[in-house]
Amino acid sequence: MTAAPVKNLTLADFLHLPYVEESPAWEYVDGVLQQKPMPKTRHSMLQKRLLTAVDAATEDYTALPELRCTFGGRSTVPDVAVVVWERIPVNDLGEPEDHFTLAPDWTIEILSPDQKATRVIDNILHCLKHGCRLGWMLDPDDYAVFVFQSQRETEVFRGDRLLPMLEGIDLSLTAEQIFSWLQVKRR
Template identity: 65%
Template sequence: MTASLPQILNLEEFLQHPYLEESPAWEYMDGVAIQKPMPKTRHSILQKRLLVEVDNHSDDYTALPELRCTFANRSIVPDIAVIAWNRIQINEVGEPEDNFTQAPDWSIEILSPNQKANRVIDNLLHCLRHGCKLGWMLDPDDYSILIFAPQQELNVCRGGQQLRVLEGVDLILTAEQVFGWLKVGNLYLAPDD
């Protein structure tokens, strides 16, 4: 179940909210703050494995868990935000700025039990409208991955169908491989591992 705060007038007020960074994360859209559901075991396994796979297959991008992305009057926290290294702002001591104020290059969401699919889809579409190149929504109950790309029809991938990834991420995966990671004791790895 997700929690929501009373109506918040604007994004700046939301970003000042004292409970903003508690776990699970809070998101802001259309004047309302909503807390994401707490991840469960399957969600966490998929998130961990995807982070490792993307990072191990690209020097141009980094995969970051639960990074707050605040842009275009919305503040969202994708399960995984894949961002080109050259888009990360660096401070005067050579470290990344704490606040990321753009859409990620690739936004990956993993549906949790009781999470509203339309809210997740809305966030993915918002990302695409503001420069995101790719979105995934994993449904662990359906063993499917919904692929979002700018100006392209949605694509539902299941089984052995190869998943689209960003150019610059040298990773070949299928939905079957991704959901195979949920089988206890299964060392189902990407083909080149």
């Protein structure tokens, strides 16, 4: 992961850099450019299963992978952004606008081994400050889900304790269930 403090680089300048949308994505936080780590197998498996589970559990929301969210002076790319359909800006053709300038309703980050938890938590807290209602940080090495909610104390979920969910998403999940998705079943 690369962090490069750049003086006099504005958010607008950052968004026009030619490599910003390269994979893995770049983020802009407090004038610092940082490239997210390239997802590994466990990360990708959890991300795929979360997207599928959330989308299957609701018609009110959509779960989007690696959606650039630019708001409140930052541009970040959550692993999964869950957004109520009505909040997605659309153009004259009824198609989504390419630039999403709101906090997601629910942000989900999957901690990578070479990623700093502090930076991930900082992005989740920024989302909550700007209207996000739920944030999860999955730690696959500890089989734990850190849960962030506005006006509530951060909690760590392990085992079979039900995780908080947004109203309108009919999904019951535990940390144990989520991390069981990492078990590869051989035929």
